Amino acid sequence: MKPTSVVTVFLTHSGKVMLARRSAHVGTYKGAWAGVSGYIERLPLEQAIVEIREETGLSESDIELRGIGIPVVVEDTALNAKWMVHPFLFEVTDPARVQADWEAEEIRWVEPAELQSLPTVPGLDRALSSVWPPFGDSDFWTRLRAVATDTTNGATTLALTALNALIDFRHRCPSPEFERAIKALAACRPSMGVFPHLAARLLLGDTSAEALMLELKNAVSESARHAAEAIAGYHSILTISYSSAVKEALIMRAATEAPLSVIVAESRPGLEGFTLAKELAAAGINVTLITDAEIGLFVEDSDCILVGCDAVTEDDMIQNKAGTSLAALAAWSAGIACLAVTQTHKITPPGFPLAIEEQDPKAIGQVVGVKCRNLVFDRTPISDFDAVYTESGALDSDRLTAIRSLLGAAKLST
Numbered sequence: 001m002k003p004t005s006v007v008t009v010f011l012t013h014s015g016k017v018m019l020a021r022r023s024a025h026v027g028t029y030k031g032a033w034a035g036v037s038g039y040i041e042r043l044p045l046e047q048a049i050v051e052i053r054e055e056t057g058l059s060e061s062d063i064e065l066r067g068i069g070i071p072v073v074v075e076d077t078a079l080n081a082k083w084m085v086h087p088f089l090f091e092v093t094d095p096a097r098v099q100a101d102w103e104a105e106e107i108r109w110v111e112p113a114e115l116q117s118l119p120t121v122p123g124l125d126r127a128l129s130s131v132w133p134p135f136g137d138s139d140f141w142t143r144l145r146a147v148a149t150d151t152t153n154g155a156t157t158l159a160l161t162a163l164n165a166l167i168d169f170r171h172r173c174p175s176p177e178f179e180r181a182i183k184a185l186a187a188c189r190p191s192m193g194v195f196p197h198l199a200a201r202l203l204l205g206d207t208s209a210e211a212l213m214l215e216l217k218n219a220v221s222e223s224a225r226h227a228a229e230a231i232a233g234y235h236s237i238l239t240i241s242y243s244s245a246v247k248e249a250l251i252m253r254a255a256t257e258a259p260l261s262v263i264v265a266e267s268r269p270g271l272e273g274f275t276l277a278k279e280l281a282a283a284g285i286n287v288t289l290i291t292d293a294e295i296g297l298f299v300e301d302s303d304c305i306l307v308g309c310d311a312v313t314e315d316d317m318i319q320n321k322a323g324t325s326l327a328a329l330a331a332w333s334a335g336i337a338c339l340a341v342t343q344t345h346k347i348t349p350p351g352f353p354l355a356i357e358e359q360d361p362k363a364i365g366q367v368v369g370v371k372c373r374n375l376v377f378d379r380t381p382i383s384d385f386d387a388v389y390t391e392s393g394a395l396d397s398d399r400l401t402a403i404r405s406l407l408g409a410a411k412l413s414t
Contacts (some may be wrong), residue, residue, distance in 0.1 A: 002319070003084040005355060008127045009036040009049045012066070012134060017112055020055070020104035022121070023062055024158075028079065029218075034121040035087075036127075042374075044086040044190070048198040052090065057099035063090040065141040068148065069130030070187045070413065071353040074123035084353055086102035086121055086190070089131035128410040135177045136184075138184040148188040151270060151359055154274045155192040155310050155346070156220060160213055162188065163198065167209045179203065181257055190376055191234040191357035193311030193319065200349040200410035219343040222391035224248030227341040229307065230389060232256065234304035234318045234337065238295065240265040241321035242272035243308025244282055245280060249305070254285045261286040263298050267321055269363040269374065292323045292383055299330040309342035309388070311378060314401070317379035318342075318388065325380040328408075332384065340388045344395075347403050 011018040038051040045068070052058050061327050067089030075081045092098070100107050110118070112132055115125050147158050150177045161184050170178050174302035186199030198212055207215070227249035233238060235258065237247055254260050262285055267273035277289040299305070305327055311319035318324070318340055331338035348354050356379075361372035382388060388395040 001082045003082040004356070005040040005086065006037055006389045007040060007044055007046075007051060007086045007088060008034070008124070009052055009088045009090060009130060010067075010128055011036065011052070011063070011092045011098070013095045013109065015111070016109040017128065017132075018092070018095070018098065019108050019110055019120075021108070021120070023323065027120045027263065028081075028104050029239040030064065032121045033115075033118045034124060034225050035107075035119075036065055039087065040358055042358060043149055043151070043189075044355075045145060045368060046360065048086075048088040048090075055101050055103055057093065057101075058097060062097055064093070064138070064227065065089075065145055066091045066134035066136065066145065067131030068184045068187045069140070070183055071355060072123050072126045072130060073353050074126070076122050083123070084355060085127050086089065086187075086355075087127040087131045087272045089134055089135060096124060114379060135180050136169070137172070140181065144184060144188050144289055154242060154244060155189070155194050155358075156216060156241070156343075157196045158189060158192070158199060159194045160216065163209050163213050167236045167389060170209070175282050183412070184246070185316050188355065189357075190355045191310065191347040191411060192352065193313070194343075196349050196352040196412055197345050197347055197407065200407040200412045203410040203412065204406070216343065216345050219345060219391035220245050221248060223341050223343050223389055223412050224252060226389040226391070226393050227339065230250035230387060231304055232258070235259055236261050236263065236302045237304045237306050238263040238265070238299060238302040238321055238327070239276070239306050240273060240292070240295070240323050240327050241267035242276040242348045243341065245343070247276060249341055250280060250282050250285065254283065259332055261288065262287045263290060263302060265290055265292045265295050265323060265327070267323065268292055268318040272321070279364050295323070296330045299327075299336065302334075302336060304337040304339065305331045306339045306341065309340050310344055311354055312342065312347045312382070312395075313349055313350075313354055313379060313387075314327075314404070316382045316400075317376050318382055318385065319354070319356075319379050322375055322378045325378045328380045337386050338384065342388060342390055344392065344399070344403055347400065347407070349407035350404050353413065375403070
């Protein structure tokens with residue numbers, strides 16, 4: 001069963017946590033105690049702030065981020081429901097400013113231990129334990145919040161930014177807090193495999209954050225080199241969205257004497273493909289920019305599709321920009337090669353609840369009476385690709401199994 005993604009926000013003040021008893025007007029769990037919660041329709045942290053404003057009347061100036069938890073998967077057999085709960089913790093400057101809306105029948109500030117004696121929504125104790133107690137300082141959370149809400153930069157750039165914040169925090173925090181900061185890093189972009197992967201490596205203690213930064217940068221270049229060698233015999237290559245490794249591979253390929261033209265799908269609504277097209281053209285490559293809907297038409301003019309990757313999932317899927325799965329189907333229909341380029345750092349640790357990212361629906365448009373959705377990623381079976389190239393060359397099942405076995409020892413799940 002596919003889980004429904006929701007946020008659960010815990011507000012805290014003076015060591016206590018605010019709980020709300022759900023009213024008779026809500027759709028589920030009437031009368032149960034819960035945190036501030038809601039269905040995810042945008043980035044999880046953005047959704048958390050929206051729910052706080054709607055359900056408590058608090059503004060962003062009234063709260064301070066103090067925790068981002070690894071998502072908790074909760075199965076409710078009675079409702080035949082499965083939830084992916086994204087937990088957050090915020091410090092409230094003045095609890096007297098809380099004004100509950102119609103969703104809450106009662107508000108209560110309790111000691112965390114009191115949850116055990118209250119009839120709560122399923123999994124509430126697990127969600128709280130992933131963010132309690134509050135930790136960190138303003139600098140760390142400000143920088144992690146920027147990563148958690150960034151819709152411009154790619155996964156690798158965001159991961160490097162988060163690692164920098166983690167390195168700086170380590171110099172001024174006690175050891176137990178550093179381990180919690182690592183887990184917060186894993187959770188801040190739970191749809192991008194590189195975040196839980198890096199966190200797992202750090203928890204295993206086999207490397208440092210500084211070493212991982214260098215390793216990741218080198219991996220992008222090496223994976224691009226392998227991909228460039230693989231596309232040496234292709235002259236018309238189609239891609240979608242923006243991938244640093246795809247860009248480097250295409251520039252390396254263009255440096256050879258063989259002619260090359262590149263077709264780039266724009267990748268709505270963020271138009272990441274538009275940015276890639278400009279950068280490739282600036283590098284002297286012959287580029288054609290198309291709409292995403294034209295992929296099926298222009299695949300006939302291509303002899304290869306090359307895409308990036310935001311995560312390699314536990315069930316052998318490539319998670320990448322929405323539209324990738326349709327591009328792979330178009331490649332299969334046209335009988336042309338379909339390749340992906342990634343880094344082993346995007347292999348998701350076993351058991352980590354990888355999400356499908358959803359961003360602000362307003363980016364799609366606003367129509368009265370119409371619900372808009374802005375799902376950013378889709379998933380394509382690895383078997384639909386002729387090859388997936390990493391810094392070590394083509395990814396095979398033995399290498400994938402070995403990396404998963406290593407990462408699994410970190411037990412990065414809730």
